[in-house]
Amino acid sequence: MAQRQLKLGLVTTGVGGPGDSNRWLDPDIPLDASVNIDWYIEVVRQAEAAKFDLVFIVDSQYITKDSPPHYLNRLEPLTLLSALAVATTHIGLVGTLTTSYNAPFNLARRLASLDLISKGRAGWNIVTSGDAGTAGNYGRDEHFDYETRYGRAAEYLEVVRGLWSSYEEDAFVRDRSTGVFLDPSKLHPLNHKGQYFSVKGPLNIQRSPQGEPVIFQAGDSDHGRNLGAAVADAIFTHAASFEQGQAFYGDIKERAAKLGRNPDQIVVLPGFTLYIGDTDEEAREAEQHYRKVDQSFEQTLGEFGRSFGWHDFRQYDLDAPFPVQALEFAKTSFYTAAKRITELAVARNLTLRQTLEFGRAARGSPFVGAPETVANEIIRWFEGRALDGLNVHLGHPSQFTRFTQQVVPILQERGVFRREYEDKTLRGNLGLEKPRAKPRTATVDHLPISASA
Ligand SMILES: Cc1cc2nc3c(=O)[nH]c(=O)nc-3n(C[C@H](O)[C@H](O)[C@H](O)COP(=O)(O)O)c2cc1C
DSSP, X not given: OOOOOOEEEEEOOTTOXXXXXXXXXXXXXXXXXXXXXXXXXXXXXXHHHTTOSEEEEOOOSOOOTTSOHHHHSOOOHHHHHHHHHTTOSSOEEEEEEESSSXXXXXXXXXXXXXXXXXXXXXXXXXXXXXXXXXXXXXXXXXXXXXXXXXXXXXXXXXXXXXXXTSBOTTOEEEETTTTEEEOGGGBOOOOEEOSSOEEOOOOSSOOBTTBSOEEEEOOOSHHHHHHHHHHOSEEEEOOSSHHHHHHHHHHHHHHHHHTTOOGGGSEEEEEEOOEEXXXXXXXXXXXXXHHHHHOOHHHHHHHHGGXXXXXXXXXXXXXXXXXXXXXXXXXXXXXXXXXXXHHHHHHTTOBHHHHHHHHHHHTOOSOEESHHHHHHHHHHHHHTTSOSEEEEEOOSHHHHHXXXXXXXXXXXXXXXXXXXXXXXXXXXXXXXXXXXXOOSSOOOOOOOOSTTO
16 A cells, blocks of 8 residues: 655735734735736646646635634635646645535536646635625625534535536547537536525536546534545635644544544644744744744634634623633624634633733744754654645745755655646545535436437
8 A cells, every 4th residue: 555645735915914913014925915917827836846736726705894804805726727737737725615605506616717727736625615795796694503504514515526427537529520529428416405405417517637636625513524524525724733734634534534524534724824944943933933923812802703603802891701702703704713712711711811822822833943843843744644745825925935955855755745746636635535426316308409409
């Protein structure tokens, strides 16, 4: 059996994502990085030269004045990935697209298109939308409650996968000598009527090179983990420590095994910012420096409300006990994250100020040090089954360059990371099997599609 290999993804939030309000002040980052296709191409090619598996685009569709700079002004994921597809050759292209504010037919079609354009490198990070305010941009008063969000997401996947099975692999005959373009016996409508969606199909695009784009999932509640274990090829998550990483990893793989799935066919990729220096000491200083300059306490306070449906915490006394009543506002937002913060504040009897300080300290990276130190720690997490790979936040460009030039070669020398791509598809590089078409309905032969019709 081939040796298990580490996977690497690149997460880029250009001028600064959550926790990094001032990153755009770094002169190495173009001031318009989040909307600058030339800059995206440059950094994604850098990741591709380092043999990264994928680039991962996070997204949301609701902003406030306290949103971080990248969120205020950024490119739409599938449009961006389509441009990256023609500027790269091997790296996987994963976009975050919500099941709460997209129609399944439209998304199935756009993702299959990206898979064709990129020749088999498309991925989809399924989210249900953490930002409750998105509802107002789509004609709704409120975001869906949890049952509905995750119920819709599960059915959504069923519909999208059903649509991707509209055509069997070899449905298009394209034979000029016989005049046969399509074998209609290999075209299947969907006729889906479920609790949330009604979709006839078939989809108007052929089965794409990967059969199905790679499915990621991000969402940490029981509902979220069950969805991931049931439908995902890969999971995007956070891990604050080795132990937390191991616990999450074990939990997801166990849930998948209980559902009869092969746990090796779910790749767990937590996101991390890494800090690298010539020495461990220098790296620690770099981390301290960046964490101090990248976000002030006032900015942390403004952004803190995001998990709580953008509730404004500036209205509370910073030195009074943490306002537990605020959890109510998280019900349709990032509830799992908000509940974790609230429970921690109560258990430790923290004030609001102390809770924020605790959060700022907890953002410390587990991967800080000289290249050798960081590589050793990555291998420890990988071999200890705390992760299958890392989604590396680009952060400050000089740090990302150190990672690709100084840490990746060590991982290659140690035999845990590739020197060359194994495959041209994202599935192939992630070691995932290619799914076969599973048409949901019998053939229809009355569709007038053959050349003679
Ligand atoms: C690691 C991680 C990354 C996420 N990324 C996004 C994202 O890019 N866009 C988005 O709208 N929601 C994102 N979410 C939100 C989830 O889709 C979900 O709506 C939210 O976390 C609440 O569900 P939960 O309680 O199951 O975590 C993310 C969640 C997690 C845990």
